Amino acid sequence: MLPPVDPATLQRNPNFDTLYKDICTRKLNPDGSTRDTKKQRMHDEIRRNLTTARSTLLSTQILISTLTSLPSRAPTLPDDLQACIDLVSALLSGQIPDPSDRAILSGDVTTFLDNVDIIASATSTQLATLTNHLCAIASPLAVPSSSSLPAAAEDLLTSATLTLPQDLLSARTDLTNTLTSLLFTHKQTLETSIRILEQTQHGTLARHTKARAELLHSRATLLGLQAKCHTFGHPPPAEFVHALKEFRKSQGAGERALRDREALAKQSLRLYEQAGEKGIRELAKRKGYLEGETRRMEKEIDSLERGG
Numbered sequence: 001m002l003p004p005v006d007p008a009t010l011q012r013n014p015n016f017d018t019l020y021k022d023i024c025t026r027k028l029n030p031d032g033s034t035r036d037t038k039k040q041r042m043h044d045e046i047r048r049n050l051t052t053a054r055s056t057l058l059s060t061q062i063l064i065s066t067l068t069s070l071p072s073r074a075p076t077l078p079d080d081l082q083a084c085i086d087l088v089s090a091l092l093s094g095q096i097p098d099p100s101d102r103a104i105l106s107g108d109v110t111t112f113l114d115n116v117d118i119i120a121s122a123t124s125t126q127l128a129t130l131t132n133h134l135c136a137i138a139s140p141l142a143v144p145s146s147s148s149l150p151a152a153a154e155d156l157l158t159s160a161t162l163t164l165p166q167d168l169l170s171a172r173t174d175l176t177n178t179l180t181s182l183l184f185t186h187k188q189t190l191e192t193s194i195r196i197l198e199q200t201q202h203g204t205l206a207r208h209t210k211a212r213a214e215l216l217h218s219r220a221t222l223l224g225l226q227a228k229c230h231t232f233g234h235p236p237p238a239e240f241v242h243a244l245k246e247f248r249k250s251q252g253a254g255e256r257a258l259r260d261r262e263a264l265a266k267q268s269l270r271l272y273e274q275a276g277e278k279g280i281r282e283l284a285k286r287k288g289y290l291e292g293e294t295r296r297m298e299k300e301i302d303s304l305e306r307g308g
Contacts, residue, residue: 006180064092066123066130074122081115088112 010017027034034040067089071082087108090096096105112119131146138144138152199205272280 006176062127063123064089066126067119068093070119070122070126073126077118077122080111081118084108084111084115085119 005020010020034043067085070089071077071085077085087105091105091109128146131149135143135146135149138149144152275283
């Protein structure tokens with residue numbers, strides 16, 4: 001799978017453009033494999049050998065793992081075979097590296113080989129159970145048969161190694177083209193924004209607005225000067241000035257009276273503050289007493305007048 005290259009990069013580097021085209025057209029296939037038939041056959045042979053070796057290794061690991069768990073999963077096996085299977089599993093997995101120990105276990109190995117048909121049957125049963133579990137995991141809603149697992153695995157491998165890389169390559173190419181278009185649009189937007197800024201802040205429109213503002217300011221200054229000149233050249237009538245002076249005097253007298261009342265009020269407030277709450281209550285009592293005495297004296301005077 002060849003990665004895409006930006007056309008602008010190819011234009012800036014003609015030599016690399018030539019090399020890239022040569023690699024894409026003469027050296028490699030779209031999936032990244034070589035076009036050299038001899039080398040491709042060698043690669044295919046290496047790939048097949050690698051696949052065979054990996055399959056053999058995985059099969060061996062599966063068998064050893066199954067044998068290791070077989071005694072606990074197949075209780076119908078005889079006890080002597082269970083112990084024998086445990087020892088052989090440990091021997092196959094490399095847990096007994098000492099050659100002398102292996103010589104001691106030769107009898108167990110012989111017993112294992114003599115009963116290999118029973119062990120193979122139990123192993124097959126265990127592997128069939130695991131296969132059924134794998135089928136259920138692969139498709140829980142519609143459990144396939146165990147015979148269809150190789151085909152499903154092959155389809156999955158093909159999809160992972162061929163189909164999905166091709167789809168990824170196409171998606172990457174589309175994404176690159178979309179990104180290029182987006183960057184071009186962004187460039188046009190920036191150019192338009194700069195042009196608008198030049199026209200509104202530094203262009204003819206901005207200069208026109210600034211000149212108009214300066215003209216209006218000059219007109220306002222001229223009107224202010226004309227108003228001052230008119231004031232100096234046309235003084236107000238004497239009657240109007242006399243009326244203003246009288247009004248100012250009356251305002252001054254009223255202001256002085258208000259200030260006197262304010263001073264008296266502040267003095268009264270200070271006296272009240274000095275007297276405190278107790279003094280205020282005492283004054284209230286005296287006021288009440290004086291008012292009562294005044295009413296009593298008025299009644300006596302009225303009674304004397306009526307009696308006289």
